[in-house]
Amino acid sequence: MSIHPDFLPTGMPTIGHRRSYGLVPEDQRLGVGVIGLHEGHTLLVALRASGLCRAVAGCDLSEEKRNYAAEAVEGLFVTDDYDALLARDDVKIVAIYTPDSFHAEHIERAFRAGKDVICTKPLINNPEEAGKLRAIAEETGRSLQVGQSTRFYETFQRQRELFEKGAFGEIEVVDAHYNHRMDWYYEKSPWTIADTHWAYLGLSHPVDLVRWYLGPIKQVQAVGTITSLGTQYGMKTPDAICVNLVGENGRVGRVLGNYGFHELPRARALIECLLMGADGTSLARYPDLRFTYHDENGVEIEEDYHHAMSGYYYRHELKGMHYGEFCNYTDYFASKVLAGEPNSPDLEEGLSTVMTMRAIVESLESGRVVDVEPVP
Ligand SMILES: NC(=O)c1ccc[n+]([C@@H]2O[C@H](COP(=O)([O-])OP(=O)(O)OC[C@H]3O[C@@H](n4cnc5c(N)ncnc54)[C@H](O)[C@@H]3O)[C@@H](O)[C@H]2O)c1
Secondary structure: OOOOOOEEEOOOHHHOEEEOOOOOOHHHOEEEEEEOOOHHHHHHHHHHHOOOEEEEEEEOOOHHHHHHHHHHOOOOEEEOOHHHHHOOOOOOEEEEOOOHHHHHHHHHHHHHOOOEEEEEOOOOOOHHHHHHHHHHHHHHOOOEEEEOHHHHOHHHHHHHHHHHOOOOOOEEEEEEEEEOOOHHHHHHOOHHHHOOOHHHHOOHHHHHHHHHHHOOEEEEEEEEEOOHHHHHOOOOOOOEEEEEEEEOOOOEEEEEEEOOOOOOOOOOOOEEEEEEEOOOEEEEEEOOOEEEEEOOOOOEEEEEOHHHHHHHHHOOOOOOOOHHHHHHHHHHHHHHHHHOOOOOOOHHHHHHHHHHHHHHHHHHHHOOOEEOOOOO
16 A cells, blocks of 8 residues: 555654654744643654654653653753743643643643643543633633544544545444553552543543544433442442433444453454444554555455554554654644644534533433533
8 A cells, every 4th residue: 555645754764654744844843841741751752753843841740750851852941830831932832741630720821821732631521610711712812732642543544534535424323432451540640540530531532533523412321330440449430431422413422431341452442433424334443553444345445554653653662652643633733823723623622522521420420311511
């Protein structure tokens, strides 16, 4: 198969190809300041492959994380004081990777400092802040990109490209999941047990995928349970959740998230999106660089990007790293900021996904079908 026209060499011959959203000389690239240097460290390193941005600053409360970041990026300004990062003129985009419950506050402060923002998923886990954030965005005129990494992974980008060309016709049913055994995460980040809800932290991937294809969601029905792994770690809310969703367009979706299950990687990838359209079906997977679909003759095609792009997506480290997706969404957002064009998922779309997750939590608690409320 020939290389996609949007791909460019990474510049590092050993790591194959990368996606491109544009290329400008280094001194014209937008400066990115990152807060939260665990997953955020991935972005700092990923930006080495960027054509539109450069890492200029990092903020974390942990000295060890700051030192590690300063070693990874030459000349990086590091601080434990978010205001010091926000005060820098060279920071044009602030990228937020702090624990979920801090996102709303960190977005608000970045907007007020005049910065455009990338915020990792889940955008926020406190929907009562949604209306306030929207008002501050309007008041300050700043833009926000939700860092929905799955959308920006190669196989999901390919699925979307074919969908936009009409290859699958109208989407009638979407079946998406994110299943991942999380003991390592509970050990590393204890806030994931008590300070968030897995309906936000985990389900934000598949719920966003369903919303991407069906548009705004009208109604949800959720059931859940606490797995034995969850019980072992003191989880008080479900860490295994199944949801049926109905779009405002009347089409339907189904989402599963199980964070205590024993993974079976030969059979099921951690994240999958099975799109069932009037004219065809396709399956995108993560962290598997294979994309499967029907061509116009009904022939099943499998595109395998492993050889071409595992360097870009994983830097030949652990399969499951997010370098490529993070670089993709940062460059995509920068290209939109530079062109003054709308981006997606933006704050409004992200908040509508947050309201869907809020309805999922309500359905889990009440056992009832719940209508998704508009952003307050
Ligand atoms: N696929 C993805 O896009 C993806 C993957 C993993 C995590 N995430 C998201 O990234 C976020 C962070 O997850 P993580 O796994 O890196 O968590 P983590 O607990 O490993 O790291 C959070 C970091 O934030 C720092 N921090 C906390 N409060 C701070 C503050 N006030 N100022 C500066 N630094 C502060 C902590 O010191 C820590 O280093 C979560 O919202 C998570 O959902 C997204």
